[in-house]
Each structure stands twice: as C-alpha cells, then as structure tokens.
Amino acid sequence: MMEKVYSRPSGIFEGAVTGFCPGCLHSSVSKIVCEALDELNMVDNACYIQGVGCGGLVVTYFDIDTVSAPHGRACAVASSFKRCSPETLVFTYQGDGDLAAIGLAETMSAANRGENFTVIFVNNGIYGMTGGQLAPTTLLGTKTTTTPYGRDIREHGAPLHMCEILNQLEAPAYIARVTCADVPNVRKAKEAVKKAFRCQIEGKGFSFVEFVSNCPTNWGMSPAESLDYIHNTVLKEFPLGEFRAK
Amino acid sequence: MAKGRVEIYTEACKSCRYCIITCPKKVLGTTEAVNSKGYQYAVPLHPEDCIGCAMCAQICPDAAITVYREAK
Numbered sequence: 001m002m003e004k005v006y007s008r009p010s011g012i013f014e015g016a017v018t019g020f021c022p023g024c025l026h027s028s029v030s031k032i033v034c035e036a037l038d039e040l041n042m043v044d045n046a047c048y049i050q051g052v053g054c055g056g057l058v059v060t061y062f063d064i065d066t067v068s069a070p071h072g073r074a075c076a077v078a079s080s081f082k083r084c085s086p087e088t089l090v091f092t093y094q095g096d097g098d099l100a101a102i103g104l105a106e107t108m109s110a111a112n113r114g115e116n117f118t119v120i121f122v123n124n125g126i127y128g129m130t131g132g133q134l135a136p137t138t139l140l141g142t143k144t145t146t147t148p149y150g151r152d153i154r155e156h157g158a159p160l161h162m163c164e165i166l167n168q169l170e171a172p173a174y175i176a177r178v179t180c181a182d183v184p185n186v187r188k189a190k191e192a193v194k195k196a197f198r199c200q201i202e203g204k205g206f207s208f209v210e211f212v213s214n215c216p217t218n219w220g221m222s223p224a225e226s227l228d229y230i231h232n233t234v235l236k237e238f239p240l241g242e243f244r245a246k
Numbered sequence: 247m248a249k250g251r252v253e254i255y256t257e258a259c260k261s262c263r264y265c266i267i268t269c270p271k272k273v274l275g276t277t278e279a280v281n282s283k284g285y286q287y288a289v290p291l292h293p294e295d296c297i298g299c300a301m302c303a304q305i306c307p308d309a310a311i312t313v314y315r316e317a318k
C-alpha cells in the first residue's frame with residue numbers, strides 16, 4: 001500500500017498556478033508559508049498584507065484573507081491591522097525594493113515598536129516587477145538597468161543587510177535569514193517561518209524572516225544557474241542563520 | 247517494484263527543472279510534451295527507480311508534485 005507523503009498544503013486556491021516566472025523562488029516562499037500555516041492550523045485565521053512588486057502575484061494563489069498596502073507601507077498597515085484584530089495571525093509579504101527602499105522607515109519603526117506581526121521578506125537583490133533596477137540589496141558590481149556599469153560603492157552605497165540592521169534594535173523577537181535554493185534549506189526555511197508565526201501567536205512581538213531569493217528573469221540566468229549563483233555568490237554577502245530567537 | 251510514486255500536476259509545471267536536478271535517483275526528465283502554456287513539463291521517465299523521498303516535491307516551487315511511498 002502506498003501512502004501519500006507529500007502534497008499541496010491548504011491555503012492555496014484549488015488548482016491555482018502561481019504567476020511567477022519559471023524557477024522564481026517567490027513561488028517556493030509562498031508554498032512554504034502555506035505549509036507553515038497549514039501545519040500550525042492557522043490558514044483560516046491568518047491575514048497577509050501585500051507589498052508592491054512581484055510578491056503581489058500571490059493574490060491569485062493564497063486562499064487567505066488579505067489587505068494590499070501602498071508601496072512600502074505594509075509594515076504600517078500590518079501594525080494597525082494587528083492592533084485592531086489581535087487574534088488574527090498577520091504577516092506581510094514584501095520584496096527588497098518594497099521593504100528596504102521605499103518602505104525602510106515603516107519597517108524600522110514597526111520593528112522598533114515591537115509590533116506583534118511577522119514579516120516575510122523576499123530578497124532577490126533587484127526590483128523584479130519593474131524590469132531589473134538596482135535594489136538596496138543588490139550586490140556590488142552587479143549590472144542592473146539603473147547601474148549599467150555595475151553597483152559602485154561610492155556612487156550607490158553597499159548592500160543593506162536587513163537582518164543585521166534589525167538585530168541592533170531592542171524589540172524584535174525573532175530574526176532569521178533562510179533560502180529555498182536546496183532541499184535541506186527549504187526544510188530549515190519552513191521551520192523558521194513556523195518559529196516566527198509561533199512567536200506572534202505567543203505575543204512575543206515583531207518577527208522577521210528574510211529569504212535569499214532569485215530573479216532568473218532579470219538576473220539573465222536559467223533557473224538552475226540562479227541557484228548556483230545564490231550558493232556561490234549571494235550567500236557570501238548574505239549569510240544564513242538565526243540572528244535572534246527570544 | 248518501486249518504493250515510491252510521483253504524480254505531476256502538469257499545468258502547474260513551468261519547466262524550471264529543479265526536480266530533475268534534485269532527484270537523487272534521476273527519475274524525472276522532460277519529453278516533447280508541453281502543457282497549455284507551452285512548458286515542457288517534468289515526467290517520471292524512470293518510475294521504477296522512485297524511492298518516495300519527496301525531495302522533488304520539496305524543491306518544486308510550484309507545488310506541482312504529489313509523492314506516495316510504500317507504507318512500512
């Protein structure tokens with residue numbers, strides 16, 4: 001007798017297909033978030049706040065309540081939502097342009113207040129949706145449509161490390177950086193998301209999970225090449241790990 | 247007899263090939279067959295070698311793979 005050992009989690013619309021490009025790890029992140037919610041039995045008690053960017057494509061995939069925020073403002077919207085509805089599991093789903101550029105003030109302020117919600121942060125080192133412009137997290141030397149000669153530290157600054165920056169604050173309860181670029185890390189990533197959600201359920205305050213992700217389309221790579229690039233290059237700049245777990 | 251079995255939801259497959267490079271038993275591959283979007287979806291080319299480890303399903307971004315394993 002064969003038994004089912006793996007299937008789609010609940011929290012995904014019946015038969016839905018993500019709108020992300022082939023090999024985009026945004027798809028993996030959204031799947032893992034549903035698995036974590038499903039395993040915690042929280043799918044029907046969750047609400048996510050959409051950032052602006054490719055992440056917004058989850059709206060046709062997540063069968064979960066949602067509010068869409070203006071570009072960068074997801075942490076502000078999530079703060080107020082959670083304060084008004086403390087029994088709901090609230091998380092934001094944001095890209096690096098959304099969270100670390102236009103939304104940096106909202107992110108830092110919500111974290112500093114220790115707001116009791118979870119941030120799912122998808123760091124692909126680029127503005128994917130708008131066609132590959134420089135993001136705060138773009139690696140030095142990388143050519144983007146707005147840095148045709150490569151990111152230069154004197155002209156564009158160095159990459160922002162959001163986990164390390166947030167780890168300077170007093171309030172956050174959980175901060176981790178993970179990736180979905182291989183199977184062992186996919187498993188660890190799901191555990192990190194579950195820990196972050198548990199932090200929130202236990203009322204410990206702000207929790208933050210950064211995914212080192214890819215954008216094969218705007219990186220100009222095949223999906224397999226983009227995973228190799230994460231392993232060989234991106235993870236040297238953005239090391240994985242749990243920075244804080246209260 | 248195979249210890250495991252995979253079922254592919256071919257409409258969700260985008261031919262990223264992550265499952266193909268991840269499967270430790272090299273069960274999966276592609277053929278000429280394409281889905282409605284034109285993607286050459288993954289198919290179990292060597293189903294008899296499947297051990298039901300579910301690594302293909304865990305790496306699949308698009309949640310397109312269901313895995314069955316022989317009960318112990």
Ligand SMILES: Cc1ncc(C[n+]2csc(CCOP(=O)(O)OP(=O)(O)O)c2C)c(N)n1
Nearest residue numbers: 052053054071095096097098126127128129
């Ligand atoms: C106020 C405002 N400014 C600019 C834009 C254009 N815009 C849409 S998405 C985006 C950046 C998205 O990048 P990121 O958050 O990294 O998401 P990704 O697509 O890479 O996942 C920008 C600048 C906008 N929608 N609203």
Ligand code: SF4
Nearest residue numbers: 020021024054128215
């Ligand atoms: S443009 Fe980049 S980030 Fe957006 S869906 Fe495609 S691969 Fe993913």
Ligand SMILES: [Mg+2]
Nearest residue numbers: 095096126128
């Ligand atoms: Mg981005």
